[in-house]
Amino acid sequence: MKRGGKGFGMLVTFGIMFLFWILLSGMFDAFHLISGILSCAIVALLSHDLLVKSKSDKMLLKSFRLLLYVPWELWQIVLANIDVAYRVLHPKMPIDPLIIEFETSLRGDFALVTLANSITLTPGTITILVEPERGKFWVHAIAKEPADALLVDQTMQKKVADVYMEW
Amino acid sequence: MLLVHILVTLFLAAGIFFMLVGTIGLLRFPDFYTRLHATGKCDTLGGGLIIIGLLIYHFFHYAGTPLVPIKLLFLIMFIFIANPTATHAIMKAAYQTGLKPWRLGEKRQ
Numbered sequence: 007m008k009r010g011g012k013g014f015g016m017l018v019t020f021g022i023m024f025l026f027w028i029l030l031s032g033m034f035d036a037f038h039l040i041s042g043i044l045s046c047a048i049v050a051l052l053s054h055d056l057l058v059k060s061k062s063d064k065m066l067l068k069s070f071r072l073l074l075y076v077p078w079e080l081w082q083i084v085l086a087n088i089d090v091a092y093r094v095l096h097p098k099m100p101i102d103p104l105i106i107e108f109e110t111s112l113r114g115d116f117a118l119v120t121l122a123n124s125i126t127l128t129p130g131t132i133t134i135l136v137e138p139e140r141g142k143f144w145v146h147a148i149a150k151e152p153a154d155a156l157l158v159d160q161t162m163q164k165k166v167a168d169v170y171m172e173w
Numbered sequence: 174m175l176l177v178h179i180l181v182t183l184f185l186a187a188g189i190f191f192m193l194v195g196t197i198g199l200l201r202f203p204d205f206y207t208r209l210h211a212t213g214k215c216d217t218l219g220g221g222l223i224i225i226g227l228l229i230y231h232f233f234h235y236a237g238t239p240l241v242p243i244k245l246l247f248l249i250m251f252i253f254i255a256n257p258t259a260t261h262a263i264m265k266a267a268y269q270t271g272l273k274p275w276r277l278g279e280k281r282q
Contacts, residue, residue, distance in 0.1 A: 029247075032240045083253075087191050087218045090211055094198035102277045103207055119258075126257035127217060132210060133261050134268045146264065146274065148210050 012054070020050035071169040072120070078165065079124055086129040093130075093148065102149045105134070108156065110141040110163050117170035124162055131156060177233045184226030191219035204275035205267055213260030220256075221249050 027042040028034075093101055112118055118141070122133040125145055130152030135144040147153035156162065198211025228245040235241070275281070 086214050090214050091194040094194050123257040134264050146206050
């Protein structure tokens with residue numbers, strides 16, 4: 007991505023935004039399409055570097071791997087909700103909050119955001135702080151078992167590292 | 174059509190159940206951080222399930238506007254990205270102001 011990286015980013019931004027324009031407007035006459043093309047072109051010209059960073063090699067492969075990761079994550083979300091529902095509705099409220107810290111091999115922005123949001127959505131854990139330089143996470147866990155899932159098993163870290171290929 | 178109605182009702186009921194659990198958790202849990210556990214997770218899945226129910230209903234009853242279900246699908250996607258991010262932002266703000274997390278055996282805040 008040395009030369010032409012900028013043009014590629016602009017094209018991708020334009021494509022995504024024009025798809026969105028068509029989706030949201032739902033009108034296919036000349037006036038709406040042309041004004042869509044014009045405004046998408048202006049926005050793509052001004053802010054293409056927000057959506058597509060120049061350092062985005064193997065973007066397609068990573069997006070594909072992310073698509074495979076999403077169903078597993080959705081299942082984890084369902085488990086998380088049942089877990090919270092159990093803790094909320096149990097008369098004794100089996101909670102024992104603690105804060106844990108751990109380091110990961112992840113460095114990229116997308117990888118860190120994915121892991122942080124996955125942690126927040128999965129059973130009994132919420133991300134408090136992330137330090138990008140060392141890939142360090144501070145996590146608030148609602149009880150001992152969810153904390154162990156992150157500290158001992160580390161399945162989620164491995165899956166996210168697999169997706170973004172940052173071992 | 175009856176099957177569709179049953180499916181839609183199931184999705185709506187499940188969504189409302191998780192919303193309700195989130196609210197009960199908000200009232201029962203002892204401190205700020207644990208309350209966020211209840212709302213941050215349950216609102217995400219609850220909202221998502223309710224929208225899935227609406228999506229199925231719209232798909233079978235108003236087949237003339239196929240763009241609406243796609244828009245609803247995007248809505249789910251944005252909720253699933255925005256909700257954990259917002260939860261994390263609130264959590265981080267509380268942690269950096271120095272709010273101490275509740276430990277087992279302490280009085281509720």
